[in-house]
Amino acid sequence: MKRDCPETAGGIRCQQGVATVHLRSRAGYRRAALIVSISVTLHFFLEAMPTTAQKINLLDLDLPDLENWIVAQGYKRFHARQLLKWIHKHGVTDFDRMTDLSKALRAQLRETAEVRVPEVILEQPSSDGTRKWVLQLDGHNRIETVLIPDHTGRRNTLCVSSQVGCALECRFCSTARQGFNRNLSVAEIIGQVWIAARRLGERPLTNVVMMGMGEPLANFDNVVKAMNLMQYELAYSLSKHRVTLSTSGVVPALYRLKEVSDVCLAVSLHAPDDALRNELVPINRKYPIAELLEACRYYIEGDKRRKVTFEYVMIDGVNDSDQQARALVRLLSRVPSKINLIPFNPFPGTDYRCSSPRRMEQFSQILIKAGFVTTLRKTRGDDIDAACGQLVGQVRDRSRRQLVGLKSGARG
Ligand code: SF4
Helix, strand or coil, X not given: XXXXXXXXXXXXXXXXXXXXXXXXXXXXHHHHHHHHHHHHHHHHHHHHCCCCCCCEEHHHCCHHHHHHXXXXXXXXXXXXXXXXXXXXXXXXXXXXXXXXXXXXXXXXXXXXXXXXXXXXEEEEECCCCCEEEEEECCCCCEEEEEEEECCCCCCEEEECCCEEECCCCXXXXXXXXXXXXXXXXXXXHHHHHHHHHHHHCCCCCCEEEECCCCCHHHHHHHHHHHXXXXXXCCCCCCCHHHEEEEECCCHHHHHHHHHHCCXXXXXXXXXXXXXXXXXXXXXXXXXXXXXXXXXXXXXXXXXXCCXXXXXXXXXXXXXXXXXXXXXXXXXXXXCCEEEEEEECCCCCCXXXXXXXXXXXXXXXXXXXXXXXXXXXCCCCCHHXXXXXXXXXXXXXXXXXXXXXXXXXXXXX
């Protein structure tokens, strides 16, 4: 629903042209966020409700939506909680197995609803324990989801996709080369978690990072609902400390996120100055670093223990000098931060190379000596193209329009 304000570089107005809000201030961003939120909410039921011929996919509904739907069917609100538990906690898709629901309700559910999970068409295990699933969506679109167990086997992190492809054109990212088709539905996002939880069996899923294909904040409402489902006690019971949203820096949506969620925040930074970030992460041309960091500070305001995780991919000769490490120290000195250094994972068609292990070590030492909690991440799953920045799926690209929009500063 967001469109660029034609009058100012930082404006936003709702699609119907109801209001124009000038940004470049916290209040402006928050007002814009509210307008977008109301507009999207009004459209939700029209989009989510099935036509007479269609069955509603209950995987698409978070708890409030499920309660509204079940009440509209003539049943009590508490049935929504029973359904939620069967679908997400127990992984049951067959209504006849939901034994604490009345026969009449089960019969009605069979008529009007379904639990439709994306189809796994390929499972690829990596030699390091990482697992990649390729999921078939409609027609020609496929997405990828990656499970990353740690070496103890106690921590199982799922990297979840939010869009079919991505329109943001980050230069170091393989997904960007695929173009963009569409946002994922709630069912397609939470379906990735549903699948991983089932396949893990007894070993629980412990963490989710919204860091797969796509920019999660460009699919705001569906991502927020899916993250809510991840956190429900009756569903996957993940605490807010174990769900992380990673963004390339859609600043207005960050202000909006603060109003509705308090999951952990990660930011794809990758450069210590605007000139280089404009090149590596083109959305920076629209929302430069100073505005992004201000939004990050706002997001964690009020909780002294919270930190933003800044992701920094290490590219040989591009962003990995000592001077750039010191610039990063100065840049992040006013934001409670953790820094993740990620070895660049090459993909076909890129000219970039990963920094040498020695360079990465020296870079990280500068950050550590300056007092930053700094992790030099190990590459995981690169033998199955499941490492950071390597997810591609299959995207029927519709992004010429999107890419042109971004180049003229229209996306975000
Ligand atoms: S890094 Fe993320 S935001 Fe950038 S193009 Fe890749 S998927 Fe999109």
